[in-house]
Amino acid sequence: MTNLSETHILVIEDEPDLRAGLQHNLELEGFKVMTSADGRDGLRKAKDGQASLILLDLMLPGMPGLEVLRHLRETGREIPVIIISAKGQDRDKVQGLELGADDYLTKPFGLSELLARIRAVLRRTQTGARAGVGEKPQVAVVMRFPDLVVDWKRFSIVRDGTETQLSRYEAEILRMLIDHRGEVVSRQDLLRKVWGYVHLPTTRTVDNHIARLRKKLEHDVEKPVHVVTVHGLGYRFESVLIEES
Ligand code: CA
Numbered sequence: 459m460t461n462l463s464e465t466h467i468l469v470i471e472d473e474p475d476l477r478a479g480l481q482h483n484l485e486l487e488g489f490k491v492m493t494s495a496d497g498r499d500g501l502r503k504a505k506d507g508q509a510s511l512i513l514l515d516l517m518l519p520g521m522p523g524l525e526v527l528r529h530l531r532e533t534g535r536e537i538p539v540i541i542i543s544a545k546g547q548d549r550d551k552v553q554g555l556e557l558g559a560d561d562y563l564t565k566p567f568g569l570s571e572l573l574a575r576i577r578a579v580l581r582r583t584q585t586g587a588r589a590g591v592g593e594k595p596q597v598a599v600v601m602r603f604p605d606l607v608v609d610w611k612r613f614s615i616v617r618d619g620t621e622t623q624l625s626r627y628e629a630e631i632l633r634m635l636i637d638h639r640g641e642v643v644s645r646q647d648l649l650r651k652v653w654g655y656v657h658l659p660t661t662r663t664v665d666n667h668i669a670r671l672r673k674k675l676e677h678d679v680e681k682p683v684h685v686v687t688v689h690g691l692g693y694r695f696e697s698v699l700i701e702e703s
Contacts, residue, residue, distance in 0.1 A: 465580065466490040468509035470500030470526065471542065472518050476565075480513065483569050497521030501529055509537060511580060513572075514559070516543040516550060524553060531558040536626045538583045540575055542567070555653065555663050558627065583626075598702035601636065606675060606684060606697065608632065615674055622674045627652060627667050632675075635685060635695035644692035668693060 467484055471477040472495045481491045492509060494500035498520035504512055512530075516523035527539055538560045543550060551562050560579045563572060601608045607616040613629050614621050624632065630652045635643055645661035653663070668685060676682045684697045 464490075465510045466492060466508050467576070468500065468503055468512045469493045470495075470497065470504075470512060470518065470523070471515040472496065473515070480572075487573060495519070497523060497526050501526045504530055504537065505533070505535065507535075507537075510584075511576060512537060512539045514539050514541050516541060516554075524550075524557060527554065527557045527559060531625075534623075536583075538579045540579060542572075552663060556666060558625070560653075600703050601699060602701040603684065603697035603699060605677070608636070617675065617677075624671075624674065628671045628674070631664075631667055631671060632685075632695075635693060636699075639695040639697070639699070642688045642691045642694050647692070 467489045469477055469480050469484070469491060471480065471493070474495070477493050477495060481493055484491045492503060494503050497518035500512075500514070500518070501521060503509070504526070514523045514526060518526070521529075523541065523543070527541075530537065530539070536558075539558070540561045540563060541550075541554045541559045542563045542565060544565045554562055560583065561575050563575060599609065599611045601610070605617060608614075609616070609621075610629070610633070612621075613626075614623050615632075616622075631648060634648060634651055645664045648664045649661060669679070672679045672682050672685055675684045684695060686694050686696050688694050
């Protein structure tokens with residue numbers, strides 16, 4: 459289990475009472491808490507790299523929350539982010555998740571719900587995620603398929619002699635497909651296991667990430683040979699494992 463005293467949470471929230479309340483309650487739970495009341499300042503603190511998780515408001519002075527998230531992900535920072543926002547619209551939710559947020563809470567929310575989400579995200583990103591979906595304790599580091607090498611330690615793939623970095627979500631999706639290779643994995647299963655989400659309005663998020671993954675994996679994205687679409691059902695990893703080490 460996570461050692462909470464080493465878990466720093468960065469709260470980026472401009473509403474003073476909520477910010478103070480979150481800090482107080484999270485500290486009572488044993489977390490170390492840093493705060494910021496401004497998007498630009500929050501991004502700077504996030505980039506310092508001390509935080510293990512960020513609670514991110516969307517409507518912020520300085521820089522909107524979604525921009526903060528976009529900058530973080532563009533610079534390769536995979537630090538877990540939970541969006542906390544008064545806006546409950548699906549569009550913000552979907553956009554936030556597509557930009558790489560790990561979860562989304564609509565204000566007002568209770569402390570117990572917040573803590574449950576924080577623990578779930580930390581569990582997913584600190585243990586299960588890095589090792590795939592946690593079904594195989596003994597994980598191969600390198601897997602070779604025809605025309606494709608997946609390196610789980612480096613979070614990268616090699617195709618045609620060129621190494622490409624995978625995002626965390628791409629790696630988790632690929633891991634789940636490869637763990638179930640030869641079987642159909644539904645979009646709902648991917649959403650549930652990779653994002654931990656059950657009430658997302660659409661499965662477009664999954665399709666968008668699969669499209670990005672295919673650009674990295676496939677010679678011809680129109681004729682994928684590794685990750686194929688099974689119409690009406692989901693996706694299937696088809697390549698045969700040649701070697702793993
Ligand atoms: Ca706000």
